[in-house]
Amino acid sequence: MSGLFGSTSTTLGSNNSNNNNAASNSTGDISKDIALTSPPDDSISSIKFSPQSEHLAVASWDKKVRIYEINNQGQSEGKAFFEHEGPVLDVAWSPDGKQVFGVGADKAARVIDLVSLEQRQVAVHDAPIRCCQVVEVPGSQGPILVTGSWDKKVKYWDLRQSSPVATIDCQDRVYAMDSRNKLLVVGTADRYLNIIDLSQPQKFYKTVQSPLKWQTRCVSTFIDATGFAIGSTEGRCAIHYVEDKEQPNNFSFKCHRQTPQNNRDISNVYSVNAISFHPEHGTFSTAGSDGAFHFWDKDAKNRLKGYPEVGGPIVSTDFNRTGNIFAYAVSYDWSKGFQSNTQQQTTKIMLHAVAPDEAKPRPKNPAKR
Amino acid sequence: MGKKKRSQPDLEEILQRPWCYYCERDFDDLKILINHQKAKHFKCDRCGRRLNTAGGLSVHMTQVHKESLTTIENALPNRAGLEVEIFGMEGIPEDVVIAHRQRVATQFVQAGNQPMNHNVNPATAGINSAKKPRLEAGSDLKKRLAEHKAKKAAVEEAAATDTASPVVDTPVGQPQSYPPPVFTPPQLLPGFAGPPGPTGLMNMGGPAFNGYAPPYGQAPTPFQAPSFTSPPVPFGQQPFEAPPFQVPQNAYAPPSQYQTGLPNIPSRPFGANLPDALHQVSSAPPPSMLQTPRPNSLPSAPGLPQRPSFGAPSVNAFQLQQMHQGHIPNSSLPYADQPKPTNGIPALASNVIPATVSQPPQPSVQLQTSTEIPKEEAKPAESSIEKRSKKDKDKDIKLVYSDNDISPEEKLSKLARYAFHPVRQEAATAGA
Numbered sequence: 001m002s003g004l005f006g007s008t009s010t011t012l013g014s015n016n017s018n019n020n021n022a023a024s025n026s027t028g029d030i031s032k033d034i035a036l037t038s039p040p041d042d043s044i045s046s047i048k049f050s051p052q053s054e055h056l057a058v059a060s061w062d063k064k065v066r067i068y069e070i071n072n073q074g075q076s077e078g079k080a081f082f083e084h085e086g087p088v089l090d091v092a093w094s095p096d097g098k099q100v101f102g103v104g105a106d107k108a109a110r111v112i113d114l115v116s117l118e119q120r121q122v123a124v125h126d127a128p129i130r131c132c133q134v135v136e137v138p139g140s141q142g143p144i145l146v147t148g149s150w151d152k153k154v155k156y157w158d159l160r161q162s163s164p165v166a167t168i169d170c171q172d173r174v175y176a177m178d179s180r181n182k183l184l185v186v187g188t189a190d191r192y193l194n195i196i197d198l199s200q201p202q203k204f205y206k207t208v209q210s211p212l213k214w215q216t217r218c219v220s221t222f223i224d225a226t227g228f229a230i231g232s233t234e235g236r237c238a239i240h241y242v243e244d245k246e247q248p249n250n251f252s253f254k255c256h257r258q259t260p261q262n263n264r265d266i267s268n269v270y271s272v273n274a275i276s277f278h279p280e281h282g283t284f285s286t287a288g289s290d291g292a293f294h295f296w297d298k299d300a301k302n303r304l305k306g307y308p309e310v311g312g313p314i315v316s317t318d319f320n321r322t323g324n325i326f327a328y329a330v331s332y333d334w335s336k337g338f339q340s341n342t343q344q345q346t347t348k349i350m351l352h353a354v355a356p357d358e359a360k361p362r363p364k365n366p367a368k369r
Numbered sequence: 370m371g372k373k374k375r376s377q378p379d380l381e382e383i384l385q386r387p388w389c390y391y392c393e394r395d396f397d398d399l400k401i402l403i404n405h406q407k408a409k410h411f412k413c414d415r416c417g418r419r420l421n422t423a424g425g426l427s428v429h430m431t432q433v434h435k436e437s438l439t440t441i442e443n444a445l446p447n448r449a450g451l452e453v454e455i456f457g458m459e460g461i462p463e464d465v466v467i468a469h470r471q472r473v474a475t476q477f478v479q480a481g482n483q484p485m486n487h488n489v490n491p492a493t494a495g496i497n498s499a500k501k502p503r504l505e506a507g508s509d510l511k512k513r514l515a516e517h518k519a520k521k522a523a524v525e526e527a528a529a530t531d532t533a534s535p536v537v538d539t540p541v542g543q544p545q546s547y548p549p550p551v552f553t554p555p556q557l558l559p560g561f562a563g564p565p566g567p568t569g570l571m572n573m574g575g576p577a578f579n580g581y582a583p584p585y586g587q588a589p590t591p592f593q594a595p596s597f598t599s600p601p602v603p604f605g606q607q608p609f610e611a612p613p614f615q616v617p618q619n620a621y622a623p624p625s626q627y628q629t630g631l632p633n634i635p636s637r638p639f640g641a642n643l644p645d646a647l648h649q650v651s652s653a654p655p656p657s658m659l660q661t662p663r664p665n666s667l668p669s670a671p672g673l674p675q676r677p678s679f680g681a682p683s684v685n686a687f688q689l690q691q692m693h694q695g696h697i698p699n700s701s702l703p704y705a706d707q708p709k710p711t712n713g714i715p716a717l718a719s720n721v722i723p724a725t726v727s728q729p730p731q732p733s734v735q736l737q738t739s740t741e742i743p744k745e746e747a748k749p750a751e752s753s754i755e756k757r758s759k760k761d762k763d764k765d766i767k768l769v770y771s772d773n774d775i776s777p778e779e780k781l782s783k784l785a786r787y788a789f790h791p792v793r794q795e796a797a798t799a800g801a
Contacts, residue, residue: 087787105782128782175776215773233770269768333777
């Protein structure tokens with residue numbers, strides 16, 4: 001795209017790319033990705049763009065939530081931060097882009113108002129809060145913060161009260177959550193997926209077992225909220241529709257797998273840490289512990305673009321509100337245990353300018369699977 | 370031959386023919402059989418080297434490629450193990466030999482005693498009732514298959530497909546025997562109908578089939594019966610100039626496939642004619658395959674034991690062929706459930722018939738329609754089968770993060786440096 005970060009060309013095979021089972025033969029170029037200035041000191045847990053402005057909130061294990069402003073050239077500047085008492089596990093923006101919420105291992109959710117820069121605690125759980133989302137629930141006066149925690153509960157918070165508006169018990173610890181429009185999807189341990197219709201937020205609209213046989217790592221809703229994508233620790237991603245009549249369209253695919261050069265018999269399977277949907281095209285990205293990310297088109301069932309390894313596991317990704325920037329956070333995600341947490345592990349956030357053809361669905365016949 | 374078209378050679382002759390343990394195809398000659406085994410079953414898929422036995426192949430894989438061999442290529446699911454050491458006809462367990470003989474005999478009886486009638490079985494007429502067991506059509510199929518094979522032989526190029534086609538059709542009567550282009554019912558593996566083998570001729574080549582399988586999966590499939598039974602009746606629309614296509618090698622099937630695969634054909638005695646015929650035909654085959662009214666694509670192989678002829682099991686004709694090829698379709702179950710071939714014949718026949726689309730012996734028109742359907746069915750089946758077979762060959766998966774019960778974040782949060790102090794459960798234990 002011209003203008004942003006200069007022009008990024010999608011050169012083929014600029015680096016050796018570890019193509020997974022994707023059928024695409026195009027390799028993207030990450031050489032022009034720009035790193036965020038002064039990233040957190042420790043591993044990053046989550047990054048989110050503001051829905052209204054060019055700001056990026058970063059939650060990190062160093063207990064801080066930082067907010068950066070990104071300008072057109074990709075340069076970033078730290079604008080604000082707030083601290084928790086424990087590692088921050090997730091971050092969310094309010095729909096008006098004025099408030100940033102952080103949740104973490106201190107079992108609390110805190111909010112910072114970007115205008116007044118005041119912070120306060122707004123939620124509490126019995127166990128670390130793993131995910132948060134801000135949703136609009138019909139009938140409530142303002143945005144509602146939804147928090148999912150390892151205490152197996154999902155709570156709705158109206159920011160003015162200190163007790164939750166509603167609480168839902170889940171089958172197991174909440175591992176992932178995403179929402180869009182009226183759809184809220186909660187992924188828990190034991191591979192449950194709870195689908196909540198926000199017009200009836202107190203109960204599960206549907207509960208399904210994840211089609212993937214391994215632990216759910218992340219969920220992400222389609223931009224039209226008819227379904228969601230699930231990523232697991234076993235290098236597999238599933239596309240799942242909410243409504244029964246669309247169940248035949250469900251499918252899953254393998255990704256983020258590599259064959260080590262010296263041994264052809266085994267394949268390393270990495271977990272899919274993050275899935276993000278492009279706000280405009282409906283295509284999505286997956287990012288894994290292998291340090292690679294790919295863009296996929298779920299309707300054509302093919303991969304649009306693959307990118308070479310970025311130098312470390314990617315723990316979180318997000319598209320900005322227009323979809324022209326794709327940010328990915330690289331830091332050690334402990335997938336290999338604590339022994340691998342060495343000094344060489346980098347912690348960085350990269351901003352990738354999304355070229356027009358990178359994330360757009362290709363106008364071709366859907367590939368038969 | 371005289372009056373009696375030699376569509377059904379004597380039983381003894383059929384029984385004497387060497388046949389391949391792994392894929393149940395029979396051949397004219399021991400040499401051909403050995404060649405077939407070397408090319409189809411004892412061939413290294415990494416380097417293409419042909420070994421002599423399964424044990425040899427295993428050693429080769431271990432020494433040269435540092436991989437271990439687990440299964441035999443292009444073998445029937447229940448014959449794909451490495452335990453038995455087969456070379457030509459040696460090493461076949463006695464019970465398997467007996468079972469084979471019984472199968473052949475049953476097939477022969479079924480096929481041999483029926484007059485060749487071109488008419489499609491009423492039961493199977495024009496319907497791709499893959500699931501409908503059509504026992505009665507067995508003999509018809511055989512005949513049709515034989516006819517078809519003859520036609521196919523004429524049409525198809527010799528195509529490499531394994532010459533295996535032997536026997537299978539024999540009961541059906543080699544094409545040659547029938548004057549009319551009756552397609553001998555594919556007695557060939559009824560089951561095979563599944564494999565799409567486009568050409569419908571089951572690629573005797575077996576392995577090769579995978580390629581084309583589909584379209585004909587249903588109807589034409591008869592040819593699929595790669596295994597011995599009968600080389601799928603060659604589509605050979607052409608009059609059976611070519612000697613019975615026992616070899617049917619399904620030359621059609623992707624001609625390319627066969628071509629490579631059909632080493633046997635040339636060697637086959639009657640193959641001599643066939644190859645020529647086939648070759649000439651070869652160009653046509655693919656199209657002709659569709660066109661040619663495959664005579665009972667159903668492999669009439671009576672003896673198609675092993676052929677998972679399970680009528681309806683999830684395996685359609687295409688899949689059957691695939692299975693024959695050695696690809697286990699998703700529903701390997703069919704095989705699993707298959708009773709020993711001996712009683713499978715009727716089932717086989719039935720399967721085959723449905724699959725092959727009880728095509729009337731009529732020419733192409735019918736074939737076309739029927740093949741169309743099988744093709745579509747075959748395709749999904751094929752893809753699913755292939756997928757399955759690919760999965761079987763997948764490498765071992767090594768999960769980088771293998772703890773399914775605890776998320777990485779939980780582990781991290783328990784570490785001392787990250788632990789939330791007020792609630793300090795586990796101190797400083799190494800995470801993950």
